[in-house]
Amino acid sequence: MIDRIKQLTVVTEDKAGMLSEVVNLIAAQNVNINAIDAYGMQGKARFHIITEDNQKASSALQAKGWEVKEEEVVAIDLENKPGVLAGIAAKLRESDVNLLYCYGSAGGRGIFARFVMKAEDNDKAVEVLG
Numbered sequence: 729m730i731d732r733i734k735q736l737t738v739v740t741e742d743k744a745g746m747l748s749e750v751v752n753l754i755a756a757q758n759v760n761i762n763a764i765d766a767y768g769m770q771g772k773a774r775f776h777i778i779t780e781d782n783q784k785a786s787s788a789l790q791a792k793g794w795e796v797k798e799e800e801v802v803a804i805d806l807e808n809k810p811g812v813l814a815g816i817a818a819k820l821r822e823s824d825v826n827l828l829y830c831y832g833s834a835g836g837r838g839i840f841a842r843f844v845m846k847a848e849d850n851d852k853a854v855e856v857l858g
Contacts, residue, residue: 800850
């Protein structure tokens with residue numbers, strides 16, 4: 729299944745404990761995090777977060793003075809077995825779909841894995857994989 733969903737992109741300072749601070753703030757709003765990706769670069773930490781209530785999470789994060797924006801990404805549920813993601817990657821390559829970034833998660837073999845991507849052209853990515 730392919731979905732167009734909204735994720736929050738949050739930019740904070742890059743220091744020890746920021747993951748804890750961000751996720752605890754969201755948890756304090758009683759909002760569940762469905763997926764998260766985070767990295768630090770050039771003194772800033774960047775979090776991509778998919779929640780069950782982006783509006784509630786965003787308000788709390790912005791109140792801390794952090795930069796928060798909501799953007800569309802494409803999420804696809806994949807069978808969790810060897811080679812499935814390779815097939816998706818091949819389709820994207822063959823159709824010249826350029827990914828800006830991607831991340832994913834899996835619960836274990838036999839449980840679906842979720843692959844999240846931001847393409848230069850999300851419409852084309854959905855068309856290719858649909």
